[in-house]
Amino acid sequence: MQFPSVQWFEAVQQEADTEADTFRRMGFCDATVLFESRSGEDSRRFVLDFEDYGMTSVRELRKGEADDAHFSLAAEDAVWREMIENIHVNGEADLEHTLNRLQLPGTVELAASDQQNADLFYRYNQTFQEFFNLSCRVESEFAGAGSA
Amino acid sequence: MSEVSEQGIAVPDKLAKLARENEWPLDKLERMLGLFSPFQVQILLDRKMTADQAERLLAGERPDENAPLYTPEQEEYIDKLKAGQYDLRWLNDQEPTWGIRSSLSSRGLTLMDINKAYAGEPEDVAPTDSMAPRGAVLEEEYPGMGYSLNSKYQVWSDNVVPLYEEAVSRQWSVTRDIPWQDLKPLPDDLERAQCEFCTFLTEVEMIASDFPAKWLWRMNQHYHEVKMFLCTQAMDEARHLEVFRKRALANGGGLLHARAETELGLANILHAPSYIQGSFLMHVVGEGLVLDIFRAGEFLAQNKVEKEMYRLCLQDEARHVSYGTMHLKYFLENHPDRETAERELHAVAEIAERSFTGFLCNSFIIEPLAVLAGGGIKHIDKGMDAVKIVWKRITDEYLNRCDLAGLDRRSRIALPAEAPY
Ligand SMILES: [Fe+2]
Numbered sequence A: 001m002q003f004p005s006v007q008w009f010e011a012v013q014q015e016a017d018t019e020a021d022t023f024r025r026m027g028f029c030d031a032t033v034l035f036e037s038r039s040g041e042d043s044r045r046f047v048l049d050f051e052d053y054g055m056t057s058v059r060e061l062r063k064g065e066a067d068d069a070h071f072s073l074a075a076e077d078a079v080w081r082e083m084i085e086n087i088h089v090n091g092e093a094d095l096e097h098t099l100n101r102l103q104l105p106g107t108v109e110l111a112a113s114d115q116q117n118a119d120l121f122y123r124y125n126q127t128f129q130e131f132f133n134l135s136c137r138v139e140s141e142f143a144g145a146g147s148a
Numbered sequence B: 001m002s003e004v005s006e007q008g009i010a011v012p013d014k015l016a017k018l019a020r021e022n023e024w025p026l027d028k029l030e031r032m033l034g035l036f037s038p039f040q041v042q043i044l045l046d047r048k049m050t051a052d053q054a055e056r057l058l059a060g061e062r063p064d065e066n067a068p069l070y071t072p073e074q075e076e077y078i079d080k081l082k083a084g085q086y087d088l089r090w091l092n093d094q095e096p097t098w099g100i101r102s103s104l105s106s107r108g109l110t111l112m113d114i115n116k117a118y119a120g121e122p123e124d125v126a127p128t129d130s131m132a133p134r135g136a137v138l139e140e141e142y143p144g145m146g147y148s149l150n151s152k153y154q155v156w157s158d159n160v161v162p163l164y165e166e167a168v169s170r171q172w173s174v175t176r177d178i179p180w181q182d183l184k185p186l187p188d189d190l191e192r193a194q195c196e197f198c199t200f201l202t203e204v205e206m207i208a209s210d211f212p213a214k215w216l217w218r219m220n221q222h223y224h225e226v227k228m229f230l231c232t233q234a235m236d237e238a239r240h241l242e243v244f245r246k247r248a249l250a251n252g253g254g255l256l257h258a259r260a261e262t263e264l265g266l267a268n269i270l271h272a273p274s275y276i277q278g279s280f281l282m283h284v285v286g287e288g289l290v291l292d293i294f295r296a297g298e299f300l301a302q303n304k305v306e307k308e309m310y311r312l313c314l315q316d317e318a319r320h321v322s323y324g325t326m327h328l329k330y331f332l333e334n335h336p337d338r339e340t341a342e343r344e345l346h347a348v349a350e351i352a353e354r355s356f357t358g359f360l361c362n363s364f365i366i367e368p369l370a371v372l373a374g375g376g377i378k379h380i381d382k383g384m385d386a387v388k389i390v391w392k393r394i395t396d397e398y399l400n401r402c403d404l405a406g407l408d409r410r411s412r413i414a415l416p417a418e419a420p421y
């Protein structure tokens, strides 16, 4: 499955559905997240709605289309690819590839209209991490060659 | 109302009247008030306890067997029950609003759901000094809880109701949810760095239980959601103490050095002269800093145990910061004299920004961080780069939160944007 794509995020949520108890135990997560993958001047942007215990919808934005996300996580294609491949190899992100680990030094950029919205990334961090960890069960293909 | 007697004991008017009706001499009442609260004494006077019976209590003896157990009203009610008569006022009461049926949301029945259905928005000034539930009808005469925070702006934040729900929903267990079995021995320098860091965190965590607990009973029950949220915070901090203490003692290290400077920072919060000062110092400044320290802890984790414990803690911490930031905003926006309030908070911020350095220039905090970041004492220089990033994140986010709350520290912050080392 192509990463990133609407189908890819939906496939991860399908895996999350099979782990409903884990997500319920982690608790409510109410946030709209803009996921951005950059390649030079180009970028692909996806809006992920998290509500209650998981992602309830995802859509890709057109070029220049405004978003209504609380915060965005943006990185180069290669950064996301390395993270997804790492998760695939280890069954979860290893110590060097968690979302917070990548974001703190700015490898993944966190941006929001205000700090309250940015803080949602911290408040629901475990849910987001667990969500991406489950991509280890999704066959991922990347633009150019290769798959994980 | 109360008057102060010759012995300097405040005698509430209502109690003085009850004492006269029960033929207690004034000095007896005063001696009782020297030992018991006015409410304890009222329980006895309501039951028509005699002065002699009270004297036995003062002497530490049991009152005689004739000492009354029931109030006259209760005696009367018991007689009626014996005769098969029920009161049933509660059943026929015309006063309460009746017929409320809250709808459910997808996740169950939330406080937001019931607030939408009834008595949702608390008033700007609490209508009573009681614990009577918002929405209930309170009898005219009641003892009064003696709250001092009776205005909404003194405690409220617009996100506190969903934050309470979130807090309850996202609780976790240190014993169950941390994969302790994965803990492996570390080289001494790394274990010592983690343990020093955990000693510091074990020391500071429960200030954020003690401070809210100190103010909790003073907050009018009309704003019960704030009190409920602060109870979740007190629990969160107990769990944080637990996790860092356990980590320090779990892997061949131990609890290490605690600094007087840290204690000063904690006393600064606990003894803040008002709730808003303390809340700003703790929720916005202190916990904002600790949130980034947790993020650094996750970043520097040497194993899955540390990864999980810092990640779970940072989620909790972000809720506390969120309440504090939005409370500051609500406080400023609704304060009857915003200019004065802002001036006071700027002065508090001047002190608070200087107390940041107690952490950011504390060798027992930043050097362990640098050792963990560098991967050992040999690479402490390299590790200091991570400390500099943390400094920047802390000051950036602090300024962002002040901006959001409407307290402009950006133009006058005492702390430099970049670490001075
Ligand atoms: Fe904490």
Ligand SMILES: [Fe+2]
Pocket: B208, B237, B287, B316, B317, B320
């Ligand atoms: Fe906290």
